[in-house]
Amino acid sequence: MAVEVQQRHQRPPLWRDVTVLKWAAQLVVLAVVAAILWILGTTGAGNIDDRGLTFGWRWLTDPPGISIREGIDLLPDSGSRAMLVGIVNMLRVTVSGIIVATILGTIIGIARLSKNWIVNKTANVYIETIRNTPLLVQIFFWAALLRLFDEPLEADIGVKWLHISSKGLAIPWIRPDIGFWQWLVFVVVGLYFARVMYRRRIRHLEESGEEAYAFTYAAGTVLLFALVGWFAHPLMAFLGPVWGGIASFFGALPTWVVQAVLAVGALGIAGWWIKRFLDGLRTPAGLAKLTDDDIFRIVFASLAGVIFAALFIVQGGISNLVLDGMRNLFEFFDGKFGAAEGGLRTGLPLRWSRPFVEVTGANFFQYGSGGIVITGGFFAIWVGVTLYTASFIAEVVRAGILAVVRGQTEAASALGLRRSQSLRLVILPQAFRIILPPLGNQYLNLAKNTSLGIAVSYPEIVLVGQTLYNQTGQTLPVVLFWMVFYLSVSLILSSIVNYYNRKLQLVER
Amino acid sequence: MADLGQDDIIICEGVKKWFGDFQALTGVTTRIKEQEVVVVIGPSGSGKSTFIRCINRLEAHQEGTIVVDGIELTNDLRNIEKIRAEVGMVFQQFNLFPHLTVLDNVTLAPLWVRKTPKGESDAQAMQLLERVGIPEQAEKYPGQLSGGQQQRVAIARALAMNPKIMLFDEPTSALDPEMIKEVLDVMKELAQSGMTMIVVTHEMGFAREVADRVLFFDYGTIVEEGTPEHFFTSPEHDRTKLFLSQIL
Amino acid sequence: MTGRIVLPDTEPERPPEPPPHGPIVWAHENLFSTVASGILTVVVGTLVVLFLVGVLGFIFGADRRWDAVFFNTRLMMTQAYPEDQYFRVWLSLGIIVSLTGLSLAVWQVGGRVSLNRITRLLSSIGAGLIGLEVLGPFSIRARVIGILIGLVLIGGSYLVKRAAGERAKQETIPLMAIVGIVPALGVVALYVLRIPTRLAEDNYAEQVLAPIANSTRIPITVLFVVGVVAYSVGVLMLDRMPNATARVALVGLWVLSLPAIVLTILRDPELDYDKILAIPGFQEGYLWWAVIFAVGGSLLITYLGSPARGEGGRAIGGLLVVVALASWGVSMLVLIRLFLLFLATFALAAPTFGGGEGRARARIVGLWVMTVAAAAYFVVLVSGPSTVQVQTTFFIGGLFLSFILAIFGIVLSFPLGVLFALGRTSSMPIFRLMCVAYIEVVRGVPFITWLLTAIIVFPIFLPLGVQVSNVVAVLVMTVLFSAAYLAENVRGGLQSVSGGQIEAAKALGMTTAQTTVFIILPQALRAVIPALVGQVIGTFKDTSLVIIVGLFDFLAIARNVIPNQRVPFNNLDALTEPLMYAALVYWIFTFSFSRASQRLEKKLGVGER
């Protein structure tokens, strides 16, 4: 019984075709999700109408009618300005927290591997205590601890070196003075040369094999520039008119030019990204076959480019904002360079400033504007997130070192390196490669955890946002603002980490 | 149009397969009869694995026709399920399920695919384990067995589905020399019991002794085919000669 | 600083003789091995001592208000749960304790330890006690007593160890017996110990000595006895019953007991029997609807599960999915909608997971009937309003609320997280894209922002008339949030399963669903147990954030309620004490959980692989 087999494929019926089924399932789920979102959306819109609410973006420009406890602007004149104050406050905790937590975490992580019993145990107890207690409890505790101190009293009036009260912690601080910005130019130039110097020394190390003290050289360069600039900064006075010129240029620029530049820029960035992406996929044999993932990325990049370009063109306000921002920025610079109070600007760049307690009103004692005052909120959130993150970083560091040490130290000791040398020259640099991705994750966690500032009245973006919507009723827009902000922070931080990660991986090969 | 002869159980007509730009199969045409034992040899990367993986559609071929036991392999869900249940496969790396005991490894598919009652499938599994010579290991986990034992469990696992065809992809390449024999013995016994088998292997002794036919693959196609005697005494093709001189 | 790295490369070759030991050798090796190490020891040691003196001085200082904590224990555990209903709390605890006892026995947790380890533990406790007495701000009398107890502990354990000789090294003592001693001592302490207390409402009355937990020591004793009895029953059960059956039964009991406790025992719902027993209509007749679905569903599942059905069965399953989704657009009992959803799921699963004959078929039908019964039970009880009279919107608060949020958050987010992880690693681009978007957006934004969002957004987007209490809104958000993190953890496990495993399963003819359930998930989840435990701990810690959106969880009582109390006692200056107590309680749970998981990891690490 000979059976005929057709040469051409028989198409299976649709409901049994694997490919069709796969796509059908995906589309059905997509449709269900879309339907749910749509239903929620329409109910939401209905509810909003019923309650007579109107959501919009006016609150960004309207006076918010709120005051903020601390930050660059205590009485912001617009919602966006208030949010900016919150963002700056958030970044203040994040950046200083990341720096200290990294140093502390590294020390504790290394101590955790120490052969010295007491050092090892101390580190271990630190980690196990801090890590296993909710961060919020710790933050509350630090806040409560500060509140155990007395209010500032009449007896406290006067200049202090250090003062602690229930209002916070006041310490001396170095403040920018009249010549600061001119001096800063020297420092920035110095940093550039330090980089050049660092590279040169490293090359020297690689070529000759001698110890090159690259970091010392670089630091010396910066110091040298800073020192020279300390006295020579009035030389930079000529920059004043330059900034002024740029400011008036921005003032004269018509909006449509900025719109066009921004739109073209958005498209250009998208195009550049796609080109680079495709270049990365190009093999000697020609362009590799694109997976759906690749295609998705390309489509999304182009979509994002087009959407932003359209946004810039439709919303002229954005361009105006950019234009104003630039003009203000350069006007600000203009005011900081060149002539001051009639004469040449010759004052010192930095000034030593000590805190003092003063009396305002009838019987209200508080810190004046000297030194720096670490408020209760800042103290609690900063100490909280820093110690907490440090305990996680310590574990990351420890794991990284342990991962390298197996096997690597044999090599190091074979080279005749001493132990401390092997730690510094062989283990840590390699461990860094392993540590970096989880370290980046911890930084992200720290940044997100600063949002707990709301619990101790530290006005970061969440608290400011909450105050704003309590005042204006604009809940949904504020929520959207938060989301966009935090997603941007996540995106930026993770791209930085990815960038360094890729760089390190390249060095490895 | 092609005829399916009385006892042709596998038919391949001009099977072609690409991975991206790379063509792994450049047109394979052959027929395999019921109860036939076919050994596939060829240099590494010549498409041997790809070929036998197309037969149970672990890979989808893009051009040509494959008919297994009268069913054409297409995107048809029903056919795919049917074919996979009827074609057993043994891998180079065993691929036993490490979280299941040996017995559970063997009974899993009968239980859930064939829906055999538990008692029945257990009994059958013990029979199979006896057949491959390791009934005493039934309660152990794969990680506790030697490579040879693991591969024998893998054979028992495939047999538990009562397949009509067995595919072997270099079943002994990952084994230490002293374990190769125990696996080959099981395969020989299987061949003698009348199973249709396609075996990718470099064990020329096995090919000589058991194979009805040898296919020589190169650059994604069958360069030469014939009986073992033909192959090992008078190969025609230069590439075959070169390959055999290197391997023997 | 010269942090010395313990370099595992210098794996000591076992010396022929056991090395000399003793405190001096030990100190020389671990504290003063080099000059630098010696300096480090002195410096760090001094700092540690100073720190401890400071901390102990703070904790035991005269102006600490620990009575503010002791007097509010009940508040911190359950908030204002009415006292005449408190037997419900004890009953819940009794269920949990007995299940725990049974589980400890059935899973044979603990194993055995050697006498050596116990004596070592006792002498460290003794040493710790002495250190505490020396460094802390105690009276001479307290110091002498404490130091004496410490010395007795150290000396006693030394003598016991000497007496036991070589036998002390053998692992003979069941760990559970030792662990059981701790609560036993606690119970005894309830009757023996007396602590300084303020009895009168007058704040400035002299402090008197009173027993700890005067009013609750009887129930606590009963709980302890129940636990011991349950453990013994579990041990007996081990001999009589196949272990696997006992484990499955216990897991089932756990799964049912937790919602039963929270939704019915503690909530004390009011039931409307007219609606429950009525002839089935679209708005009433819960009981009959359940019976109808149980019977009808069983028949359908049996029909679909038979091997001959083929893709016709899938079509019916698909149809049911559509019906189930559409049911949400029609007004009817939520229970019916749920039944339809479950039935659709079962119908889709029946061809792949239902068996043709005998046991397998009985299993899936039994599962269906149980699902129907459980769903009916909970929906009926949840739809009845709570009759527990409290001032706040939710019937319970304090530590109980924290646990409810944590347990339900974890349990409910688990399936969701696994689904997202599967979607993210799927070969289907739309699924993958949706899952990636969800996971990344959720993880990119801090939890507190999501909580505030939940409070704001839920009322806006839910249909008018549907009201969701803040507790539910927060719970839903917790589930959605931790599902995203869980998905990332599970994804790591999924990627660690080799492609060969999947191919082998496919080659055996298993469907994608079967491969996922039987091959991929078991391996993937086992690979990520440490990460999952970390996540459980994280979720538990995260529940503390609900204080910010105004729920009365454990932390809220500690930080917001107690320091604002004026009656019966003025606790306005008790700021740090409740917080330290809260920290300790959180710490005990998270720390013991992470230790337990480390043991589990070790146990799983050996043997099975």
Ligand SMILES: Nc1ncnc2c1ncn2[C@@H]1O[C@H](COP(=O)(O)OP(=O)(O)O)[C@@H](O)[C@H]1O
């Ligand atoms: N999944 C795949 N993706 C891309 N290329 C593949 C894949 N599988 C196999 N190949 C390529 O196809 C060719 C044939 O592979 P294979 O059939 O495994 O060869 P053999 O088994 O004969 O050694 C090889 O060059 C291999 O690189």
Ligand SMILES: [Mg+2]
């Ligand atoms: Mg191969």
